[in-house]
Amino acid sequence: MTAAAARSADKPIRVGVLGAEGRMGSEVCRAVDAAEDTALVAAVSENDPLSTLSDAGVEVVVDFTHPDSVMDNIRFCVDQGIHCVVGTSGFTAERLATVRSWLEPRPELGVLVAPNFAIGAVLSMRFAELAARYYESVEIIELHHPRKADAPSGTAARTAELVAEARAAAKLGPVPDATTHETDGARGADLDGVRVHSVRLSGLIAHQEVLFGTEGETLTIRHDSLDRKSFMPGVLLAVRSVPNRPGLTVGLESFLEL
Numbered sequence: 001m002t003a004a005a006a007r008s009a010d011k012p013i014r015v016g017v018l019g020a021e022g023r024m025g026s027e028v029c030r031a032v033d034a035a036e037d038t039a040l041v042a043a044v045s046e047n048d049p050l051s052t053l054s055d056a057g058v059e060v061v062v063d064f065t066h067p068d069s070v071m072d073n074i075r076f077c078v079d080q081g082i083h084c085v086v087g088t089s090g091f092t093a094e095r096l097a098t099v100r101s102w103l104e105p106r107p108e109l110g111v112l113v114a115p116n117f118a119i120g121a122v123l124s125m126r127f128a129e130l131a132a133r134y135y136e137s138v139e140i141i142e143l144h145h146p147r148k149a150d151a152p153s154g155t156a157a158r159t160a161e162l163v164a165e166a167r168a169a170a171k172l173g174p175v176p177d178a179t180t181h182e183t184d185g186a187r188g189a190d191l192d193g194v195r196v197h198s199v200r201l202s203g204l205i206a207h208q209e210v211l212f213g214t215e216g217e218t219l220t221i222r223h224d225s226l227d228r229k230s231f232m233p234g235v236l237l238a239v240r241s242v243p244n245r246p247g248l249t250v251g252l253e254s255f256l257e258l
């Protein structure tokens, strides 16, 4: 029987962190160590074997690594019967479908893939989804530290997807834009018809603005993570919740009943 299957409610949850030396992973190690109901039993860095997780009897793994390695990590955990909380970015619909297929023969296991664990970021995505049908124009600006590997951010990609779905449901046409002469990149990336602009700037952590406009008014929804501690309450909530949420969940909002 795997450690995850044998879990007893009155013992701390045995947590393993992948990417333990990274900016997020090191913060997660501190948060898991500090919480009374979780125990850090494996802190795994890039050169450590994944078997460190099963050897340590990990019940829930938290992954903050790299888009290039996250799929192999999830595959290993699912095969070993370990629940997963995944913060690493780079998830496409195809990747999510692959994770879902891995989970089919393991109906007792939970995997959460969350583009953003900060409560304000989760709320701002929901607010953007609500506002989308009332405005003819929308653009997203995401701003991050310059050591980020991926652009646009996972949060911006998810926000654009939610906004695009809401616009389609409201039968809104394309966002008005008369641009015919463009220097490459000047209008940002086109994600489902929503323009996304990525800023990389020293001094920043993680920030996003969703700009809406219609005749005579604009609405700006902005969120700022000023410290990576902002992600920790969401990560801990996910660690506590995922063993009771079998299957694949996308987005922390399901665990917040939003």
Ligand SMILES: NC(=O)C1=CN([C@@H]2O[C@H](COP(=O)(O)OP(=O)(O)OC[C@H]3O[C@@H](n4cnc5c(N)ncnc54)[C@H](OP(=O)(O)O)[C@@H]3O)[C@@H](O)[C@H]2O)C=CC1
Pocket (backbone or CB within 6 Å): 018, 019, 020, 021, 022, 023, 024, 025, 044, 045, 046, 047, 064, 065, 066, 067, 069, 086, 087, 088, 089, 090, 114, 115, 116, 117, 118, 154, 231
């Ligand atoms: N969902 C959310 O709320 C958030 C998500 N993120 C996402 O999390 C990811 C990590 O971000 P961040 O912490 O800033 O990045 P870092 O580069 O600081 O950390 C990633 C760490 O993972 C290590 N690593 C890479 N591959 C593996 C592997 N196969 N096994 C174990 N460790 C590995 C890296 O090692 P090395 O440096 O030696 O390569 C590095 O130490 C990104 O995708 C980012 O977008 C970030 C913040 C919040």
Ligand SMILES: O=C(O)C1=N[C@H](C(=O)O)C[C@H](O)C1
Pocket (backbone or CB within 6 Å): 089, 115, 116, 144, 148, 149, 152, 153, 154, 155, 156, 205, 206, 207
């Ligand atoms: O790399 C980061 O830092 C972050 N990555 C996530 C993303 O790509 O959306 C979440 C947050 O924006 C911080």
